[in-house]
Amino acid sequence: MFGQTALAVDRSFPRMRATDARQSYSGTVLNLAKHRSVYLAGDDADRIYEVESGAVMLSRILDDGRRQVVEIVFPGGICGLSSGDVYESCCETLTPTVLRSFKKTDLAHSDTLRSRIVEKLQSQIARIHDHTVSLGRKTAEERVCTLILRLRELENVRADAKECSVALPMTRTEIADYLGLTLETVCRTLSDLNRRKLVQVGAKKSEIRVPNVERLRQVAHCDA
Amino acid sequence: MFGQTALAVDRSFPRMRATDARQSYSGTVLNLAKHRSVYLAGDDADRIYEVESGAVMLSRILDDGRRQVVEIVFPGGICGLSSGDVYESCCETLTPTVLRSFKKTDLAHSDTLRSRIVEKLQSQIARIHDHTVSLGRKTAEERVCTLILRLRELENVRADAKECSVALPMTRTEIADYLGLTLETVCRTLSDLNRRKLVQVGAKKSEIRVPNVERLRQVAHCDA
DNA sequence: CGCCTGTTTGACGACAGTCAAATTAGGTGG
DNA sequence: CCACCTAATTTGACTGTCGTCAAACAGGCG
Structure with missing residues (x-):
């Protein structure tokens, strides 16, 4: 079985700074079985998630039923981002997964959190680009x-x-x-x-x- | 000709906070003609860029010559991100383009800048996902x-x-x-x-x- | 055992790629 | 302004990879 033992797990959650000491800044932990929905396209995009173990997939579905998995997020990766006020993709677990979720409003107040996210998004975008090469060429x-x-x-x-x-x-x-x-x-x-x-x-x-x-x-x- | 007048230009650069007042935090402006290289894959990834007007494309080339443009960055978008210490893609202008560049080290010190970048990357990733659907399905x-x-x-x-x-x-x-x-x-x-x-x-x-x-x-x- | 879901294999067709040639646009210099 | 040259675009004929439709097979669970 493919689960928490099979995937490398990033357990290094950074110590919060004094100004970030409010409870919610360390997030809420979510424990999900496999093939569970985290959120659906169109849901109110009020939270972002960090994958701690397991894996989730983000996918989009066209009106005629064609589906494309736009990203697979592994431990250390972020999901739940969106450009507007609702999610554009739907997100579901591939395997049993542990997520840490943060309110978007907390993101606005925590430099530590934002700093961490910028760091992670850089490599995440690089991986998406890898995948773009696969799909295109x-x-x-x-x-x-x-x-x-x-x-x-x-x-x-x-x-x-x-x-x-x-x-x-x-x-x-x-x-x-x-x-x-x-x-x-x-x-x-x-x-x-x-x-x-x-x-x-x-x-x-x-x-x-x-x-x-x-x-x-x-x-x-x-x-x- | 497709240039600064044709594309919507985001001129709203945010006022710097007091702590960000050092000169370099407002970046260095670059003015490039069309089909100019901004950086090449493998270059030292020490700067990030914000497109002010025009457009750039990020592409990757496989050893056998196949090329994939992994992203087109329009005004308001960010390029120059990388997961390691060198760029994975090469970046060149499509049209006459104005870029604002920042040292990665400055990014580490400016909350304002990071905050701005997180915001922009959210919609940028959503656009990449759109494109993933195109390529895949x-x-x-x-x-x-x-x-x-x-x-x-x-x-x-x-x-x-x-x-x-x-x-x-x-x-x-x-x-x-x-x-x-x-x-x-x-x-x-x-x-x-x-x-x-x-x-x-x-x-x-x-x-x-x-x-x-x-x-x-x-x-x-x-x-x- | 039987059902349901996921996987494998086959036959055939279509969409897009390859190779090639003709046409057009754009830039340079007389 | 025009002639020329190169690069970009268009079109054609043919091929191949992958998609579609269909059927068989395997595995898990009541």
Whole structure:
């Protein structure tokens, strides 16, 4: 099972400054099972969330039913941002997840919090840009390999390990909606990678072994 | 020509607080012609920029030459963010552009500046998510129409106008690299929209008339 | 065991990509 | 102002990757 143990957890919540000592500035902790809704598109956007463990996905749905997962937020990431007064995306957990939530109004008063968020958003935007490259310019195979490598990076795998095992915290449909593909294409691509021994799909379909990380990286055409 | 008059300009730079009165906190102004580099991927990421007028594009290039424009930043937007100590994307102007740049070290000391940036990044991320939906789930035609409508929104067009004229501040190749298409597909799509009278491509190929905004919106499948 | 959900595989078609050539726009210098 | 040259755009013919529709298979749970 893909859960709190599988994903690297950022437990380093900064000590509050004296001026931030009001209770609410350290946030409210939320404990959610998998496939639970955090908020829906159109909800009043009064809170932001920091993922402490687990993972959530942000998605948008077009009127004709097409869905795109616009972002997956892992521990240390922020969700619940919005440009207007309602959320544009809907947010749901992929796995059992712990969130820390803050009122937007508190954000306006806490420099510590804002400072922390600016820091986090910088790398978060960089990751979104990575994904934009996948969606705009990569083939189905490259997208799938890139995702596997990205998930590997998030687990507690020694960076230089030659081989590893990666847990996919999502269904084939969710992978497809994240990668801008259909679930059939995701299946076929995984089957093909499996045949060519670039990955080994386990008995549990969500367990992927990568016998040769470097070879997968070449197929993925990752910059990183 | 697409320039400072065509794009809505945000001139409202906030008055500095007393503690922010050091000269550098109001930034350094940069005046650039079109198609000038602001920074390259791999450059030391010591500054962030706010677009005052014009537009810049952030792009990434894969080792085999494929390019993806990951973001177009319009007046009011921020660029120069990075997760590490070097820029991951390269940044160049699309049109004549005025930028205000700040040292990252100043960012660490100015609450006013950080507060302003958090605000801006929220809507900026929402726009990136819009674009993610285009890349992941929309057809070539929908992507082109969505871009035209987005550019319209940025110009000083009355929101309720039934028809309008939009300037494309970029070449067909740049449009293609932004929309995850080839330049041939962008051309064909525009020609086809032109034939079907959904747009009128002007003598200047970068001038697009939209006779019926509402009809274009239907074709674009915009949520917004 | 039977049902429901998630996954896999197959056959076929369509949208967009590739390669190539023609046409047009824009800039420079005579 | 015009001739020329280069870059940008447009169009065509063909190909390939991925989407669509459909059916079979596997796993979890009452």
